[in-house]
Amino acid sequence: MVLAAWLAQGLGPALDASSDVDKFLSFTVAGLSVAAILAVGASGLVLTYTTTGVFNFAHGAIGMLGAFAYWQLRFDWGWPAPLAIATVLFVLGPLFGALLELVIFRGLQQTTETVKLVVTVSLLFSLIGLANWVWDPDVLRRDAKFLSGRGFDVAGVAVTWHEFITIVVAVAVAAGLRVLLYHTRAGIAMRAAVDDRPLAALNGARPDRSSMLAWAIGSSLAALSGILFVGTISLAPAPMSLLIVNAYAAAMIGRLRSLPMTFVGALVLGLTEGYLRGYLSDWTDNNQYFDSTFVSAVPVIVLFVVLLVLPSARLRAHGTARTREVVPMPSMRGAFTFAAVVVAGTALAIPLLTTANAVTMGRMYGLAIVALALVPLIGLAGQVSLAHWSLAGIGAVTMAHLGTGGSPMGIVWAFVFTALVGALIALPTLRLSGIYLALATAAFAVFLDRWVFRLRPFDLPFTDVKIALFGTGSVGVPDLKLFGYTFDTYYRQLMLMATTFALMSVFVVWLRRSRFGRRLLAMKDSPAACATVGMNLTMTKLTIFAVSAGMAGIGGALIGSLQGSTNQQNWEFTVGLPVFMVAVVGGIQRVGGALFAGISLAVLAAMPDWPVLRNVSWFPNLATVTPGLMGIGLGRNPNGAVADMREAFEPLARARAVFLAFLAALGALYLYVVTSDVGAWWLIIGGVVLLLGATAFVQSRARGADTGAAGPQPMFAGDELEWVGIDRPFTPDDLAALDDRLGALEVR
Amino acid sequence: MSARAGHPQTPMLELRGVRAAYGRIEVVHGVDLEVPAGSVTAILGPNGAGKSTMLKVVCGLLPATDGDVIVAGRRVNGATPDQLARAGLCLIPEGKGIFPNLTVRENLRMATYTGRSLASIEERTYQRFPRLGERRNQLAGTMSGGEQQMLAMARALATDPALLLLDELSMGLAPIIVEELYAAVAEVAREGVAILVVEQFAQTVLGVADRAAIMVHGEVVASGPPGELARDLAAAYLGGDGGTRSPDGAAIR
Structure with missing residues (x-):
C-alpha cells in the first residue's frame, strides 16, 4: 500500500487532480484485498498439491462450504463473529480436510492423474450439490463485511476494516506457511513425503499424518478464503466454487510449487482486477463488450496464458504411477x-x-x-x-x-x-x-x-x-x-x-x-x-x-x-x-x-x-x-x-441356448406389454429380472459342470498369467486366449 | 526405547527362516542371518537374488510371509518403517537415499526425530563430509551422485542408528568415491553400529566386511569370513550349483 501511495504520488501530475489520486488509491486497496483472498486460496491449493500430489479441483468448493458454515453460525445462529470464524477455521475446516484425506485421498496415492482428476472434480460437483441441498439457494446471503462494513481513512482514501483485515490475514498466512514448511520438522517432513514417501517413513516421518495435516491446513485455508469472500460477493454454491479458478492462475504463476511466486501471482491478478474494474470503461470508451463480464474472465485468460508460456520442463507431472489400464480391442x-x-x-x-x-x-x-x-x-x-x-x-x-x-x-x-x-x-x-x-x-x-x-x-x-x-x-x-x-x-x-x-x-x-x-x-x-x-x-x-x-x-x-x-x-x-x-x-x-x-x-x-x-x-x-x-x-x-x-454378463452371451431362451422371453414380455396396458415399467423391471435370472442360471450350471468331470476350461486354467508355464506347460490354447484378451492381431 | 538396550551377546539383527513374496511369487526362501553389533556384514549376490527384498522385510516396507525378524532380541515382524526407524534402525535405499527437493540442511533436519539438535548433527556431518558443508543450502537433487550418496550416509548416521542397512551403496558411483564411502562405513562400525551391506559389486565391500554371505535365488548359499567366500563368488554369479535353479527352488530337469 505504501508502494501504491508512492506510485500514485509519482503519477500525481499525470493524474492531475487529487480526486484522481484518491480514485487510484481506492482501486488499489480494492485490488489488494482481492489479491489477498486469491493468495489465501491459492496457497492452500499449492500446499495440498505439493504435499500430496493431488491437484484439488474441489478446493474452491471446500472454501464455499466454509463460507456457508460461517454464515450459518454467524447470522443464522447469531454467534459472535470471532467465535464463528474460529470454529470454522480451527475445528470444522481441519476436520473436514482430515476426513477427506482419510476417506478419499489416502486410497488415491498409486492411481493415475485422470483418476485423481475425476475424483476431485466429482468432489467439487458433490459439494455444490450438498450446499444447494443444505442451504436454500433462493435465500440471499451477501455483503457481510466484518465490523458491518465500517472503515477508516488513510490519506483521504476510505478503507473498510474488511479490506484491512483481509490484507493482514493474507500476510499472516504467507508468513505462517513459510515458517511451517521451512522451519518446522512437520513441514519439512511434508515436503520430504512428496519427494519420496517410503524414504520419509524410513526416516521416522509418518507420511499419512503429513498428508492429513496438509489436507487439514489446506481445507482451513480454503475456508478462510471463502469467509473473506463473503464480504464482497453473494453466496451461491456453483459460482463461488468456481471463483477458485481465479486462484488457479495465481497458483500456476507459482508453478504449483513456490508459495512466494504464488503470492506475487495473486498480487498481479488482484491489482489487475481492481484497476480493470475501475478504469476499463474509460479505456475502452464504454465499449459494451468489455464490461464486468470481461473483467471476470481476465483471471482465466491469465491462467491460460501462464500455462502456455511456462517452460514445459517445469510442468513435469507429479510422479506418474503405472496402472493396469486395459484398452479393449473391440471387433x-x-x-x-x-x-x-x-x-x-x-x-x-x-x-x-x-x-x-x-x-x-x-x-x-x-x-x-x-x-x-x-x-x-x-x-x-x-x-x-x-x-x-x-x-x-x-x-x-x-x-x-x-x-x-x-x-x-x-x-x-x-x-x-x-x-x-x-x-x-x-x-x-x-x-x-x-x-x-x-x-x-x-x-x-x-x-x-x-x-x-x-x-x-x-x-x-x-x-x-x-x-x-x-x-x-x-x-x-x-x-x-x-x-x-x-x-x-x-x-x-x-x-x-x-x-x-x-x-x-x-x-x-x-x-x-x-x-x-x-x-x-x-x-x-x-x-x-x-x-x-x-x-x-x-x-x-x-x-x-x-x-x-x-x-x-x-x-x-x-x-x-x-x-x-x-x-x-x-x-x-x-x-x-x-x-x-x-x-x-x-x-x-x-x-x-x-x-x-x-x-x-x-x-x-x-x-x-x-x-x-x-x-x-x-x-x-x-x-x-x-x-x-x-x-x-x-x-x-x-x-x-x-x-x-x-x-x-459374458457367460450368458456365450451359453447359446440360454441366451436364445432369454431373448425369446424378453420378446414375449415386450409383445405382452405393447398389446396390453400394464405400463412400460413392467418391461424394464421384467427385463432386468430375466437378465439376472438367466445369468444366475448360467453361473449355477457352470459351477455344476466344474464339480463334474470336465467343465469348460477357464482361461489359463484359473491361474494368473504369470503362473502359466510354471504350474503347467504353456499351450497354443493359452497363446490364443492371451491374444484374445489383449486384442492382439492374429499372426499370419 | 532404543534398540541398543539389547544384551551385548545377542546379535543386533537376526533373521530366522525369513520368507517374503511379491503377491504369490516368493522371492526369499527362508533366510537365516546374524548381524552382530560393531561389525560389517556383507551380502553379495547377482541381480535378482532377493537381497533388496530381504532388506525391505527387515525395515518393515514389506511383510515377511514366514519366519522371524529379530532386532536387538525383540521380534519385530509387523512393525511399520517409522516405528523401526524410531527404534534405531536405518536403511539407505538403493540409489535414492535423499530427498532431492529439500536442501542439504533440510535433509539433515529429517534426522532430528531422534531428539538430537540440528546444530550438532550439522557439526558432525560437515566434519566427516566437508563437501556437504560447502553445499548446505543447495537442493540435494542438484548435487553429483557421489555427494548425494554422502548425504544419504550422513543423514543415516545423524540418527545414531544401532543398525544400519545399506543397499547397493556403490551403484553408479566412481570407484574412488565408493572407497571413500566404505571407509566411512568401516569407521562407523568401529563405533559400535551393526551394519548390513548388500552389494553386487564385491571387491570394495569385501575389504571392509567382517563377515559375508552369498545369496542366490532367494537363499543364502554360503557364508563365512570374506576371504574364504571370495572364491565362491564366481560360481554364484556365473552358474555352478546355485545358478541352475528354477524360481520355486527345484533343480531344473
Missing part, C-alpha cells in the same frame, strides 16, 4: 451388433414411450454422443479435456444460426466449427498433458462461460458478418430436415439421435482398430518412444482433438434441436462436468462407457419427476449429488464399470 462385428441393438431397441421402445420419456431418452443419446467424443480423446489418446461440454454448446449455437429451416448444413457446420475451435484449443496446449491440460481446457470453458457466451450480438471485425451467439438470452434451434424428411416430433428426433450415436460408435470402434487408433494408444503409453520412431505427435494430437471436438459439436447441435431452443446456462462448465465424470466411471476406453454416461445422467435427471418419487422432497437433491458420488466411489477402477458388467 467390427461387435460394433455393428451394438449399433443395431441401439437402433432396434430404440425403435421398439418408441410405442411404449410417453413424450416426456422420449425427450429423456433423446437427451440420453445426446449426452452419450458428447461422452463418446471423449472416448478417443481421453481413452485412446490420453488427452484430458474439460471443455467438451462448452464445445457442444458451440455446436448448438452453430446449428441455431446456420441450420436455418433445418438445413443439414447446420450439422455439418456444427462439426466443422467445433472441430476448428477444438484444434484452436489444441494448438497452444500441445505440449501440456495431465493436470495442466485439464486446467487449460477448464480455463477455456470458463472463459466461454464468463464472457464469450454472454456477449451481446456483434459484428465480426473487418467483415459484415453479424454474430449473435445466444441472442438476447435464448436462441431457437430448428429441427433437422434431411432429404425432405423433417425430424419434427420428439419420437423422430429420438430415432435420429439413436442412429447418430450408433453410427458414431461404429466410427469410434473403427478408429480404435485403425492405424491412427494404434498411434493414439502409442502416444498415450509413451510420447517419447513415439517421437523416436518418427511419429508426428503434433499432427496426431491436433487431429484427434479436432475430430473429438467435432463429435461433441454434433452432439450439442442435436441436443439443441431436441430442446428447440438453447441458452448460455445450458452449456455452463459445471453442467458439463458430470458427463466427463460419469463417462470415466463407465469406462472411458469403451463405447459402452459413453452409453453408460448417457443413461445414468438422463435417468438421474428424469427420476425426480417419476410418480413414485415426485413427493419425496429430498430426492432431486440426491439425484444432483449422485454423479459426484459415483465419481468419488467408482472413479478408481481404471477400466470402468462397463468392463465389470461385461464380465458379469
Whole structure:
C-alpha cells in the first residue's frame, strides 16, 4: 500500500487532480484485498498439491462450504463473529480436510492423474450439490463485511476494516506457511513425503499424518478464503466454487510449487482486477463488450496464458504411477451388433414411450454422443479435456444460426466449427498433458462461460458478418430436415439421435482398430518412444482433438434441436462436468462407457419427476449429488464399470441356448406389454429380472459342470498369467486366449 | 526405547527362516542371518537374488510371509518403517537415499526425530563430509551422485542408528568415491553400529566386511569370513550349483 501511495504520488501530475489520486488509491486497496483472498486460496491449493500430489479441483468448493458454515453460525445462529470464524477455521475446516484425506485421498496415492482428476472434480460437483441441498439457494446471503462494513481513512482514501483485515490475514498466512514448511520438522517432513514417501517413513516421518495435516491446513485455508469472500460477493454454491479458478492462475504463476511466486501471482491478478474494474470503461470508451463480464474472465485468460508460456520442463507431472489400464480391442462385428441393438431397441421402445420419456431418452443419446467424443480423446489418446461440454454448446449455437429451416448444413457446420475451435484449443496446449491440460481446457470453458457466451450480438471485425451467439438470452434451434424428411416430433428426433450415436460408435470402434487408433494408444503409453520412431505427435494430437471436438459439436447441435431452443446456462462448465465424470466411471476406453454416461445422467435427471418419487422432497437433491458420488466411489477402477458388467454378463452371451431362451422371453414380455396396458415399467423391471435370472442360471450350471468331470476350461486354467508355464506347460490354447484378451492381431 | 538396550551377546539383527513374496511369487526362501553389533556384514549376490527384498522385510516396507525378524532380541515382524526407524534402525535405499527437493540442511533436519539438535548433527556431518558443508543450502537433487550418496550416509548416521542397512551403496558411483564411502562405513562400525551391506559389486565391500554371505535365488548359499567366500563368488554369479535353479527352488530337469 505504501508502494501504491508512492506510485500514485509519482503519477500525481499525470493524474492531475487529487480526486484522481484518491480514485487510484481506492482501486488499489480494492485490488489488494482481492489479491489477498486469491493468495489465501491459492496457497492452500499449492500446499495440498505439493504435499500430496493431488491437484484439488474441489478446493474452491471446500472454501464455499466454509463460507456457508460461517454464515450459518454467524447470522443464522447469531454467534459472535470471532467465535464463528474460529470454529470454522480451527475445528470444522481441519476436520473436514482430515476426513477427506482419510476417506478419499489416502486410497488415491498409486492411481493415475485422470483418476485423481475425476475424483476431485466429482468432489467439487458433490459439494455444490450438498450446499444447494443444505442451504436454500433462493435465500440471499451477501455483503457481510466484518465490523458491518465500517472503515477508516488513510490519506483521504476510505478503507473498510474488511479490506484491512483481509490484507493482514493474507500476510499472516504467507508468513505462517513459510515458517511451517521451512522451519518446522512437520513441514519439512511434508515436503520430504512428496519427494519420496517410503524414504520419509524410513526416516521416522509418518507420511499419512503429513498428508492429513496438509489436507487439514489446506481445507482451513480454503475456508478462510471463502469467509473473506463473503464480504464482497453473494453466496451461491456453483459460482463461488468456481471463483477458485481465479486462484488457479495465481497458483500456476507459482508453478504449483513456490508459495512466494504464488503470492506475487495473486498480487498481479488482484491489482489487475481492481484497476480493470475501475478504469476499463474509460479505456475502452464504454465499449459494451468489455464490461464486468470481461473483467471476470481476465483471471482465466491469465491462467491460460501462464500455462502456455511456462517452460514445459517445469510442468513435469507429479510422479506418474503405472496402472493396469486395459484398452479393449473391440471387433467390427461387435460394433455393428451394438449399433443395431441401439437402433432396434430404440425403435421398439418408441410405442411404449410417453413424450416426456422420449425427450429423456433423446437427451440420453445426446449426452452419450458428447461422452463418446471423449472416448478417443481421453481413452485412446490420453488427452484430458474439460471443455467438451462448452464445445457442444458451440455446436448448438452453430446449428441455431446456420441450420436455418433445418438445413443439414447446420450439422455439418456444427462439426466443422467445433472441430476448428477444438484444434484452436489444441494448438497452444500441445505440449501440456495431465493436470495442466485439464486446467487449460477448464480455463477455456470458463472463459466461454464468463464472457464469450454472454456477449451481446456483434459484428465480426473487418467483415459484415453479424454474430449473435445466444441472442438476447435464448436462441431457437430448428429441427433437422434431411432429404425432405423433417425430424419434427420428439419420437423422430429420438430415432435420429439413436442412429447418430450408433453410427458414431461404429466410427469410434473403427478408429480404435485403425492405424491412427494404434498411434493414439502409442502416444498415450509413451510420447517419447513415439517421437523416436518418427511419429508426428503434433499432427496426431491436433487431429484427434479436432475430430473429438467435432463429435461433441454434433452432439450439442442435436441436443439443441431436441430442446428447440438453447441458452448460455445450458452449456455452463459445471453442467458439463458430470458427463466427463460419469463417462470415466463407465469406462472411458469403451463405447459402452459413453452409453453408460448417457443413461445414468438422463435417468438421474428424469427420476425426480417419476410418480413414485415426485413427493419425496429430498430426492432431486440426491439425484444432483449422485454423479459426484459415483465419481468419488467408482472413479478408481481404471477400466470402468462397463468392463465389470461385461464380465458379469459374458457367460450368458456365450451359453447359446440360454441366451436364445432369454431373448425369446424378453420378446414375449415386450409383445405382452405393447398389446396390453400394464405400463412400460413392467418391461424394464421384467427385463432386468430375466437378465439376472438367466445369468444366475448360467453361473449355477457352470459351477455344476466344474464339480463334474470336465467343465469348460477357464482361461489359463484359473491361474494368473504369470503362473502359466510354471504350474503347467504353456499351450497354443493359452497363446490364443492371451491374444484374445489383449486384442492382439492374429499372426499370419 | 532404543534398540541398543539389547544384551551385548545377542546379535543386533537376526533373521530366522525369513520368507517374503511379491503377491504369490516368493522371492526369499527362508533366510537365516546374524548381524552382530560393531561389525560389517556383507551380502553379495547377482541381480535378482532377493537381497533388496530381504532388506525391505527387515525395515518393515514389506511383510515377511514366514519366519522371524529379530532386532536387538525383540521380534519385530509387523512393525511399520517409522516405528523401526524410531527404534534405531536405518536403511539407505538403493540409489535414492535423499530427498532431492529439500536442501542439504533440510535433509539433515529429517534426522532430528531422534531428539538430537540440528546444530550438532550439522557439526558432525560437515566434519566427516566437508563437501556437504560447502553445499548446505543447495537442493540435494542438484548435487553429483557421489555427494548425494554422502548425504544419504550422513543423514543415516545423524540418527545414531544401532543398525544400519545399506543397499547397493556403490551403484553408479566412481570407484574412488565408493572407497571413500566404505571407509566411512568401516569407521562407523568401529563405533559400535551393526551394519548390513548388500552389494553386487564385491571387491570394495569385501575389504571392509567382517563377515559375508552369498545369496542366490532367494537363499543364502554360503557364508563365512570374506576371504574364504571370495572364491565362491564366481560360481554364484556365473552358474555352478546355485545358478541352475528354477524360481520355486527345484533343480531344473
